[in-house]
Ligand code: KIV
């Protein structure tokens with residue numbers, strides 16, 4: 010049996026489904042390219058039937074990503090499967106991933122179908138998918154709570170129809186490791202044609218066991234693991250890609266499996282996702298958290314200085330964590346900046362470098378020490394991926410514990426300037442009200458967080474907002490050594506995303522009017 014584990018990344022589908030993690034097309038493409046650099050084996054790009062936006066992003070990922078298998082999700086229904094194939098047919102390596110629930114709870118309350126009917130749906134779905142696409146994956150949703158004899162029957166039928174990958178999800182994160190591993194052992198023992206398929210696991214983290222369950226599945230015969238970057242996903246999330254990959258790598262001798270993941274790209278991918286979604290990882294998150302390699306206790310520091318192996322089971326470099334050396338200052342030139350970005354794994358084109366350099370010199374005027382984290386904040390915040398319809402020209406805000414706060418904001422749009430003033434409970438609220446008055450796109454703040462990205466009192470602060478606009482909600486982010494400036498630009502980032510989404514939807518509607526998309 011092969012000892013390479015295939016990594017199936019579902020950040021763009023199961024991950025993106027989780028609240029606060031939605032991404033627009035440009036953001037999804039940026040992440041898809043980074044997943045390609047990380048060398049995942051498969052990326053699930055979305056659920057094409059879910060919406061026109063989802064269809065478009067799966068199609069675009071399928072068009073642009075050439076070296077990795079691109080999967081699209083489809084319920085075991087004809088209209089889903091046909092729509093999925095429409096999105097995928099241009100992919101270099103397409104895979105239709107079709108699923109249906111097999112647990113009695115789902116059959117009775119959700120599908121309202123009998124076991125025989127679900128078995129029949131499985132056969133029809135896999136048959137249709139295989140008639141369109143050479144590679145088909147079948148998932149038995151809620152397999153973790155399904156009757157094992159029935160699961161064996163469904164799996165056998167799916168393989169007989171040509172499913173080459175059989176995925177066993179613990180959809181509700183209910184299983185414990187021995188129990189989950191046993192499902193794989195039983196499938197391998199009882200399903201006569203099991204040798205014709207690759208077994209896969211897909212674990213949710215409701216009890217914090219998603220990674221442990223995935224490792225148990227691997228030990229019992231799974232050769233594909235479905236997971237997400239930073240473990241994002243429905244409810245408590247999915248199994249975290251970085252934790253599985255590093256567990257397999259660090260404990261290779263014990264576990265005996267490897268992946269082809271480029272582990273040095275892990276930190277960059279994690280950081281990119283946090284910046285795209287505004288969903289930060291907790292400081293003590295394994296592998297990619299801010300404290301994952303920080304040694305605080307004196308006894309630990311002493312040990313690490315004498316020999317890193319005393320308290321470090323993997324090096325920060327092995328997952329691409331930049332070492333926070335003081336790198337650049339006020340007098341550093343464009344060449345040094347470009348070189349440092351290259352060391353951090355970013356090759357900037359001329360336009361990006363010009364913008365990064367402009368932001369860097371602005372920051373260096375305010376702040377003496379520029380750290381790698383500051384440079385990463387510049388690149389993720391300053392180099393916009395969506396058109397900046399409204400740009401901040403200045404913000405002046407006052408506040409205090411005895412006065413009503415006020416803010417004056419000047420914005421530009423298409424070479425025109427707009428100024429307005431507003432009052433608020435604090436300087437940030439006053440600033441947001443002034444912005445709302447200018448743009449006429451009022452937002453309701455759902456979430457606001459700030460974190461310092463580097464050290465010192467003059468540290469750069471990164472602000473993330475989650476804003477509800479009429480009919481949609483968007484995240485925004487910005488970094489600055491001034492909190493009001495960062496807050497204003499984070500909010501504007503969300504406003505600009507809304508405007509961009511509304512414009513793109515209008516353009517799509519217009520194009521559809523000219524060339525209607527056929528519906529199954
Ligand atoms: O959790 C789940 O069961 C899923 C399936 C669609 C694979 O995400």
Ligand code: ZN
Pocket residue numbers: 023178180211213
């Ligand atoms: Zn899932």
